[in-house]
Amino acid sequence: MNQLPESSLRIQTLGGFKVWLDAAEIEPGRWQREKALHLFQFFITTRRHGPLHKEEIINRLWPDLDSDEGDRDFKVALHAINKVLEPERKPRTTAKFIQRFDLTYALELSDIWLDADVFEQAVAAGNQAIPHNLESALAHHQQAVALYHGDYLPERRYEDWCSLERERLQVLALGSMTTLAELLVERSPLESIRLTQHVLAIDPVWENAYRTQMRAYLAQGNRPLALKTYRQCVAALEEELAIDPLPETKALYEEIVGIH
Numbered sequence: 210m211n212q213l214p215e216s217s218l219r220i221q222t223l224g225g226f227k228v229w230l231d232a233a234e235i236e237p238g239r240w241q242r243e244k245a246l247h248l249f250q251f252f253i254t255t256r257r258h259g260p261l262h263k264e265e266i267i268n269r270l271w272p273d274l275d276s277d278e279g280d281r282d283f284k285v286a287l288h289a290i291n292k293v294l295e296p297e298r299k300p301r302t303t304a305k306f307i308q309r310f311d312l313t314y315a316l317e318l319s320d321i322w323l324d325a326d327v328f329e330q331a332v333a334a335g336n337q338a339i340p341h342n343l344e345s346a347l348a349h350h351q352q353a354v355a356l357y358h359g360d361y362l363p364e365r366r367y368e369d370w371c372s373l374e375r376e377r378l379q380v381l382a383l384g385s386m387t388t389l390a391e392l393l394v395e396r397s398p399l400e401s402i403r404l405t406q407h408v409l410a411i412d413p414v415w416e417n418a419y420r421t422q423m424r425a426y427l428a429q430g431n432r433p434l435a436l437k438t439y440r441q442c443v444a445a446l447e448e449e450l451a452i453d454p455l456p457e458t459k460a461l462y463e464e465i466v467g468i469h
Contacts, residue, residue, distance in 0.1 A: 218294065218306060219322040222253060223378070224358025235293060244271070244282055245289035250362055252307060252316040253323065254371045260313035269370050287314075325378060328356040332385045343392065350389040354404070357382040383408050383415055390421045394428055401425035413445045420458050427465065435465050 219229040226246075228235045240246045251270055255261060267279035274282060287307065291298065294306050308317045318326075335349030360366065361375040390404035405422040408415050419442035426435035439454075439462045446452050453459075 217320050220253065221324045222361050223324050223328065223356060224360065224363065226250065226362060226364055230294065239293050240289060242286060242289050244286040248286040249290045250365060251370060254374050256316045256318060260310050260315040263312050263314065266314065324356050325361060328353050329381060331356065332381050335385065335388065347392055350385050350392065353385040354389055383412055387415065387418050387421055390418070394421065394424045398425040398428040414449045416442060416446070416455055416458055420461055423461055423465065432465060
């Protein structure tokens, strides 16, 4: 990950959870309690929702606990988080990273570098640059792909509270990989093929990746593999969704068949 000294807290959520405080990685054992880790990851996941009431947080994280148990575990987990993130903070002073507003709580992002947010910003900047600055588009999408080490919070893949964020970021990642592959078809067809293979390993019905891969094989002069990619596309769409390829995919196939 990039060194960003202006942010005292750096968080990786893509492909595995890691936290750095003032450039030193926080070892997993320092969280002490699993619920503290759950609560902190919940605050990260809901960072754009505004402050959430304590009862809502408890109900979403630990729905099986009664109100007394939930209140107790919340307080203990929050204390553990603050102790890890601000070990030198004096008692009864305001927490820096987890802010409280009466009975609502939220993550304060102003001094946090979060890979998911930087990734999303890179995707947006790359898409915006495509019409007028190819090099900038390439650079931003390369940054996004480099940041996406894997699923969001894979440690919590069975938790409902982070499933939407995981799916949202995965869709952005597959789109960014495919866009980068499209931009590299003529410049680096081998890298374009590698990217589309990665996309299709994650989502075998991402049809745009098939078209891009077909073009990349054509750029290599490999018409048989371009046609094979089309057949793989047809088979995957039929098996997974029981649908035919889009007209633009069929048109590309017909164009390739017409090449002698």
